[in-house]
Amino acid sequence: MKSDMKRFKKGMAFMLILSFFVTPLLCFAAKDPVSSYPEKEIKVIVAYNAGGSNDLLSRKIAKIIMENSYLPKPVIVVNMGGGNTAQGINTVLQSKADGYTFLFHHTAFITVNAMGNLDVSYKDFDPVCGVMDMNFMLLALGDDKRWANAQEFFKDAKKNPGKYSVAVSGLAGPGHFALMQMLKAYGATGSLKEIPFASGGETVAAHMGKHTDVRMSNTDEGGRYVKSGGVKILGVMSNKKLSAFPEAMTLQDAGLSADDFAMRLGYFAPKGTPKSIISKFAETVKKAVETEEYKNHANSINSLGVYRDADAFKKIYDIDDVNIKDLAKTLKK
Amino acid sequence: MDIFNGLLQGFSVALAGINILFCFLGALIGTAIGVLPGLGPAATIALLLPLTYAMGSPVTAIIMLAGIYYGAQYGGSTTSILLNLPGEAASVVTCIDGYQMARKGRAGVALGVAAIGSFIAGTAAVVGLTFFAPPLAKFALDFGPPEFFGLTSLGLLLAVTLSSGSITKGLMVLILGLLLSMVGFDPVSGKSRFTFGTIGLKGGLDFVCLAVGVFGLGEIFYNLESSLKTEIVTTKIGKVFPTLKDWADSKWAIYRGSAIGFFVGIIPGGGAVIASLASYAVEKKISKHPEEFGEGAIEGVAGPESANNSASSSSFIPLLTLGIPGNAAIAMIFAALMIHGITPGPFLVKEHPEVFWGVIASMYIGNVMLLVLNLPLVGLWVQMLRIPYGILAPIIVLFTTIGVYSTQNQVFDIYSMLFFAVLGYLMRKLNFDPVPLPLAFVLGPLVERSLRQSLLLSGGDLTIFVSRPISGTLITVFVLLILGQTAFYVRKKMYKSPSVSTRQ
Amino acid sequence: MKKYERLTAIIACLGGMMTMYYAWHTLKLGSIRVPDAGLLPFLCGVGLVVLGIVRLLILHWMEEQRKEGSAEKRLWHRPLLSLILMVLYGWVMETAGYITSTLIFMVAWQQIIEREKWGKTVIISLLGTFAMYALFVYFLKVPVPEEFFIG
Numbered sequence: 001m002k003s004d005m006k007r008f009k010k011g012m013a014f015m016l017i018l019s020f021f022v023t024p025l026l027c028f029a030a031k032d033p034v035s036s037y038p039e040k041e042i043k044v045i046v047a048y049n050a051g052g053s054n055d056l057l058s059r060k061i062a063k064i065i066m067e068n069s070y071l072p073k074p075v076i077v078v079n080m081g082g083g084n085t086a087q088g089i090n091t092v093l094q095s096k097a098d099g100y101t102f103l104f105h106h107t108a109f110i111t112v113n114a115m116g117n118l119d120v121s122y123k124d125f126d127p128v129c130g131v132m133d134m135n136f137m138l139l140a141l142g143d144d145k146r147w148a149n150a151q152e153f154f155k156d157a158k159k160n161p162g163k164y165s166v167a168v169s170g171l172a173g174p175g176h177f178a179l180m181q182m183l184k185a186y187g188a189t190g191s192l193k194e195i196p197f198a199s200g201g202e203t204v205a206a207h208m209g210k211h212t213d214v215r216m217s218n219t220d221e222g223g224r225y226v227k228s229g230g231v232k233i234l235g236v237m238s239n240k241k242l243s244a245f246p247e248a249m250t251l252q253d254a255g256l257s258a259d260d261f262a263m264r265l266g267y268f269a270p271k272g273t274p275k276s277i278i279s280k281f282a283e284t285v286k287k288a289v290e291t292e293e294y295k296n297h298a299n300s301i302n303s304l305g306v307y308r309d310a311d312a313f314k315k316i317y318d319i320d321d322v323n324i325k326d327l328a329k330t331l332k333k
Numbered sequence: 334m335d336i337f338n339g340l341l342q343g344f345s346v347a348l349a350g351i352n353i354l355f356c357f358l359g360a361l362i363g364t365a366i367g368v369l370p371g372l373g374p375a376a377t378i379a380l381l382l383p384l385t386y387a388m389g390s391p392v393t394a395i396i397m398l399a400g401i402y403y404g405a406q407y408g409g410s411t412t413s414i415l416l417n418l419p420g421e422a423a424s425v426v427t428c429i430d431g432y433q434m435a436r437k438g439r440a441g442v443a444l445g446v447a448a449i450g451s452f453i454a455g456t457a458a459v460v461g462l463t464f465f466a467p468p469l470a471k472f473a474l475d476f477g478p479p480e481f482f483g484l485t486s487l488g489l490l491l492a493v494t495l496s497s498g499s500i501t502k503g504l505m506v507l508i509l510g511l512l513l514s515m516v517g518f519d520p521v522s523g524k525s526r527f528t529f530g531t532i533g534l535k536g537g538l539d540f541v542c543l544a545v546g547v548f549g550l551g552e553i554f555y556n557l558e559s560s561l562k563t564e565i566v567t568t569k570i571g572k573v574f575p576t577l578k579d580w581a582d583s584k585w586a587i588y589r590g591s592a593i594g595f596f597v598g599i600i601p602g603g604g605a606v607i608a609s610l611a612s613y614a615v616e617k618k619i620s621k622h623p624e625e626f627g628e629g630a631i632e633g634v635a636g637p638e639s640a641n642n643s644a645s646s647s648s649f650i651p652l653l654t655l656g657i658p659g660n661a662a663i664a665m666i667f668a669a670l671m672i673h674g675i676t677p678g679p680f681l682v683k684e685h686p687e688v689f690w691g692v693i694a695s696m697y698i699g700n701v702m703l704l705v706l707n708l709p710l711v712g713l714w715v716q717m718l719r720i721p722y723g724i725l726a727p728i729i730v731l732f733t734t735i736g737v738y739s740t741q742n743q744v745f746d747i748y749s750m751l752f753f754a755v756l757g758y759l760m761r762k763l764n765f766d767p768v769p770l771p772l773a774f775v776l777g778p779l780v781e782r783s784l785r786q787s788l789l790l791s792g793g794d795l796t797i798f799v800s801r802p803i804s805g806t807l808i809t810v811f812v813l814l815i816l817g818q819t820a821f822y823v824r825k826k827m828y829k830s831p832s833v834s835t836r837q
Numbered sequence: 838m839k840k841y842e843r844l845t846a847i848i849a850c851l852g853g854m855m856t857m858y859y860a861w862h863t864l865k866l867g868s869i870r871v872p873d874a875g876l877l878p879f880l881c882g883v884g885l886v887v888l889g890i891v892r893l894l895i896l897h898w899m900e901e902q903r904k905e906g907s908a909e910k911r912l913w914h915r916p917l918l919s920l921i922l923m924v925l926y927g928w929v930m931e932t933a934g935y936i937t938s939t940l941i942f943m944v945a946w947q948q949i950i951e952r953e954k955w956g957k958t959v960i961i962s963l964l965g966t967f968a969m970y971a972l973f974v975y976f977l978k979v980p981v982p983e984e985f986f987i988g
Contacts, residue, residue, distance in 0.1 A: 053668075056382075208657070211477030227676060504888055727943060731942075
């Protein structure tokens with residue numbers, strides 16, 4: 001018995017002395033997390049189920065980063081489509097601010113929050129960078145001879161309020177807000193019957209079947225029908241000319257000025273993520289955005305890759321936030 | 334002839350070695366997906382989208398994805414028949430008689446008839462697709478909100494009339510299904526409903542959780558109550574393959590189902606579900622022995638299975654000719670085409686004829702492959718029924734749990750599945766037929782959306798529903814059906830009234 | 838049996854009324870011109886109330902059914918136990934990881950519900966867990982919660 005006790009005590013003493021020497025060594029061995037970033041794979045969370053156009057964009061960027069080995073560790077995209085974007089967003093909100101989890105999202109962040117359907121706001125995150133702006137356009141059927149452009153259309157709509165109907169995908173989604181912003185710019189608020197549909201595909205079907213007069217689409221969806229014929233652009237909700245459709249009437253062409261509106265896609269990080277890690281990731285994304293492959297992809301969805309660093313990204317979101325909250329008031333009667 | 338030229342070109346593409354390989358691969362994966370409860374064709378295709386990046390040729394990618402899509406239909410009927418577990422909404426109707434047939438030892442016959450019927454229907458649909466695609470697509474476009482309302486309301490009515498048991502109970506289940514479908518975000522008003530502050534409910538309830546919970550797990554709970562160590566099939570398993578007599582009984586159901594499915598499937602939206610419902614209703618009405626329906630009538634399997642398969646083939650029509658995806662899985666295939674820089678639409682035939690005809694030709698081949706794949710497997714599946722329930726039941730739980738989790742990566746889905754399991758169990762105990770529940774759940778949002786869209790379009794004018802030809806016809810059929818059912822019911826009551834009044 | 842039927846009908850009535858209230862108050866009905874979120878839920882609530890009342894009336898007038906055959910005893914504690922197991926399974930999965938929770942679940946099921954011998958339990962549980970992992974995680978690459986002792 002006694003000898004056991006003795007052995008035990010000896011063992012403990014040994015451990016104690018050992019740890020005295022080992023611990024400082026471990027401290028030196030532990031690498032500085034910032035300079036060694038990334039040490040493991042990075043997760044990008046998309047708040048939608050797989051297959052949507054912004055999901056595809058995030059995957060494209062991840063692919064470009066990995067193909068060119070901009071980072072030593074893989075970038076993985078994970079879909080979390082539950083809770084109407086709430087699940088993905090909350091998951092990132094609650095994850096460690098160590099730069100290994102990012103959120104890839106777009107202006108729906110503001111719109112869903114403005115409508116009271118989301119408790120979290122983009123302000124609860126640290127913006128990382130923006131990668132693309134997707135614009136919206138008002139479309140009419142190709143053989144519709146009633147209006148040549150948006151100016152004529154809105155003039156007609158103002159004269160006959162409630163006569164014309166516009167199909168829009170997702171009430172209170174970015175597309176709808178784009179429409180409302182456009183109506184506001186042209187001074188035609190409330191003159192159209194706004195018919196919401198559950199998806200872009202449905203708006204297309206309804207419009208092509210002549211059940212509505214016009215429709216509001218983003219440049220990805222709408223653009224492909226413009227290219228394949230059958231649909232013409234009445235006007236785009238933008239101040240500058242769209243690179244993909246330079247002949248389309250912009251707000252400036254119509255002699256109006258208003259804040260630009262577009263769906264702005266980009267990355268967000270949990271609050272408190274070290275600034276140097278954020279800028280490292282942002283730099284990587286910037287490299288990806290500047291590649292030929294990314295430009296081609298952007299072209300194929302008729303959008304422009306627009307890189308914004310964290311500050312610029314936050315700034316534009318703040319502007320959008322004010323505009324959207326303003327418009328949301330009219331919707332939330 | 335232009336069409337034959339195209340077909341020949343298509344076949345030469347489809348028969349290329351690599352395309353046949355991927356067609357087979359797609360069919361195999363699709364069947365597996367269909368059999369496994371939880372993973373649906375839409376989710377699987379979405380998961381495999383990144384893979385298509387790597388594939389050089391878009392035709393190959395689309396052929397594989399298309400194979401997965403209709404392969405899943407074949408597989409979905411397997412679990413419906415064997416385990417009363419519908420893989421997706423279109424397979425719910427198959428459960429009604431299919432499962433009963435399995436319990437009577439006729440699982441092999443049911444599976445065989447389903448496979449053969451699906452083959453005939455799928456092939457017929459592809460033939461129809463080949464020749465009639467453009468005019469049919471135009472027809473599909475004529476369906477606007479009022480027409481959708483008429484169509485889906487009709488679907489709801491059929492769902493109630495098909496349920497066994499009293500009409501009042503059926504209606505209660507239907508309304509419950511409607512209410513459940515309203516949980517979550519409402520795109521027409523922008524509000525969230527019935528969410529009670531939880532994140533999980535904000536996204537709405539998932540169909541897979543409902544189907545798997547009410548039908549699969551609910552059944553397991555109910556069976557657990559009995560202390561006997563049971564297997565699903567208690568009687569001796571008879572002939573594994575359908576006989577000539579079975580063929581004679583079911584062939585007309587198959588033909589009718591194919592036709593119904595083909596036309597209804599073109600309409601984007603509820604296509605395959607309504608097709609299977611309509612086919613079941615028609616078979617029951619026409620049958621010389623309607624009392625067999627619900628107990629294992631072979632027509633009750635042959636008809637709806639053929640209908641949902643031809644519907645899944647004809648749902649390619651709006652995609653290939655107009656570029657409009659008709660449902661979630663087709664939308665994924667649409668995304669795949671976009672990845673490869675191909676824009677599906679009216680000009681697809683002119684710009685990329687090899688894609689258009691290649692996919693169509695591969696559908697012919699795919700249907701053959703699926704038949705060849707599935708028939709021998711029938712024997713294997715039937716053996717599965719012999720596994721002691723004590724092992725089979727927890728395995729089913731494992732499958733359904735991970736299947737349900739895989740769709741959105743949230744554990745909430747598992748809990749909602751359990752909620753539905755309890756619901757299904759209680760319904761069984763209280764003699765409520767669960768069939769209208771998933772059907773109302775799926776059709777509910779369509780009914781509501783189209784109603785509100787129609788009212789918005791017309792500015793509150795209700796005559797919009799009857800003033801347009803198609804919706805007017807549908808509403809008339811709806812009203813006629815209600816009148817017919819009520820008359821039938823009243824007459825039945827009158828016959829029985831002497832025995833009821835004696836109690837007073 | 839009739840007692841439960843009555844109860845169900847009453848629950849339907851009450852549920853319908855609560856739905857009507859919720860739809861009216863919280864969701865707002867809107868108008869025929871511009872229907873709002875609460876319109877259809879309200880109608881459903883009305884339907885439930887009506888049906889509940891109708892059922893109660895039918896039950897009142899119907900002849901007493903002969904008692905359900907109590908030949909076979911229904912052991913309702915078994916489904917309840919399996920429900921508890923499944924809830925725990927879901928809960929443990931997030932924290933402990935897929936493989937661990939599946940193993941525990943299988944073992945628990947075999948032991949508690951089926952009262953299998955330990956030997957068979959272990960074999961079935963291991964094989965089952967392995968098969969699920971191989972099929973879903975390895976082949977299909979379905980993302981599952983990681984084991985708690987990893988990462």
